[in-house]
Amino acid sequence: MDIAEPLLAAHRARFAAVDALLPPAAPPAEGRRLDAATADGTRVTGVLQRHRLGPGDVPMLWSAADVWQLFPYIGDTGTEGADLLLRRLKDVLAEEAAGDDSACLVVWPSRDAEAIRAFLDHGLVPLGALGVRTAAPAEADPGVTVRRAGPADFAAALELATATFDYTGLVAAARRVNTAELLAPSLRDALAEEEPAVWLAEEDGELRALAHCAWVDATETNAAGELLPAGRWGYVNNVVTAAGRRGGGLGRALMARVHRELHAGGATRTYLYYNPTNPLSSVFWHRQGYRPLWTSWEVRPASALR
Template sequence: MDLIDFSAIATEHATRLKAIDPLLPPPGELPDDQGVLTAEASGSAALGVLSCEKTPADAPGAQWRALVEHRLDLRLAGPDPGTALGLLLEKWQERLAESGTERGDWETAAVVIRPSRDSTGSGELLRHGFAPVRVVAVRPAERHGRGPRRTPGVAVRTATRKDVGNVVELLLELQHYDAQFGVATVRESTERALTAEVEEVLAKDEPLLWIAEVYGKALGVARVQLPPASDWSKIYVDQSGRPKLGYLTSLNVAEQARGTGVGTALAEHAHQVFDTEGVDLALLHHALANPRSTPFWYAQGYRPLWTYWYRRPAVR
């Protein structure tokens, strides 16, 4: 194989990933070589497509990311692609340093999104300062989970406009908790952005947002997206079978009620909604290092599909 042959590298990479996880979509088309880095070693090759996403601090969803994310979309081929990846990461580090990215700027991140079942090159990512921080998890409709038993007195109801304060408080608590794990960032604009988002959702006739109450006290919140609002998540899965996707946007339980089954009640309700709407695959993001969400979601029938490897700041 000609290691400079982009097409051959991409084809081998796509074939390997389809064997690892049939839910993965085929890799995207490669741009011209101006947006690509390559490295060769030990008869193997690593190819990375470069991109940069910039997000205003007050934009919807900005609280879940660094404001400047430099991304590397990988294609790996050959018998020892990990070694080639190590060289590619060194080239990328040099490129970032030369690009004017400020050293130590916490609002910058270098991001490599890998299929979770593809462990190739994980050691090289760790050696270059990356950590697996965030996961896209998937739950096929036929998979069922189990979690803590429900607390007696738990009731799940649709949120109303009167619940804006409770919902924002619960979501802010989630933000502060997840900020410990490297992706979420609580900024001065966070509460305003969350409030505007919640008000927009609750202005709808049938908002897909629910409150869990225990004897009348709001202790949990969950929100989902259904098609067409969830269609953006099609990028994560193979579309050959035209699956219908649902996205679980958020779920949080007040600290004093965690581990009591309130979260299980909310998750069961969300999954019932997905089943009623004929959703084939449910998707969500969660912080991998979160000692509560990771075991909870996998007990609910989810499994990792994509893993976001972060180095933050992008240049140290």
């Protein structure tokens, strides 16, 4: 979809000024175009996509089933431009049937405070963040046993991986009844790989913490490259410490080893997704050296957009 070249140039300049770690802003995706103009006549544009998911789709772990995602192009208009496009989105939703399992979503650079003002005014909340870490890996704690997981660990690993959604279901997206079934295939595949990307921390002979990780190559031509600078990244997919064992250093010891292994595998930096509304992970990951690069702003259900 084409938009005016001056607006696209201003959009890219805004991203570059807001956060030097952002990759060059991607051109507009396909979708329904929403247009508006500021008080001084500056044109702004949004692209609206609608995504519908079924019960067996893995993104249902964190997503609503019916999502209206807005891609704003506001140039240097700041709060006013973002506000105008969200008003246009509200007009569109007035014509649609949005059920309870629905959401409006905007993924936006975390450091753009002017846009944040508009998101808050329209009832969106920060339900997800892509955090990046560029620091050197810390030394592992020799007092904690951390090892690679294998196929024999599947049942215990799945139980731990599923348990994290018991807690996040309270502070972010509600837990799905089929969470274990959605997690199982990718976890089983990871455990079966020659070079497993799943790590376990043990205490008193019991598995107490898990980290499910991967390596991701961000390029100019793939989806990862739209969010991350080009290069080889370590991806921290799911990390959980068993309830009742949190706060004792298991997670820190586990991630010290995981970060070291990811860097040894060729990753120059690491990234993950976490819930800013989660009072545990939002503190833990910042202490691990991560900071938000992109934030997912949502309102659920979609009809609640103000």
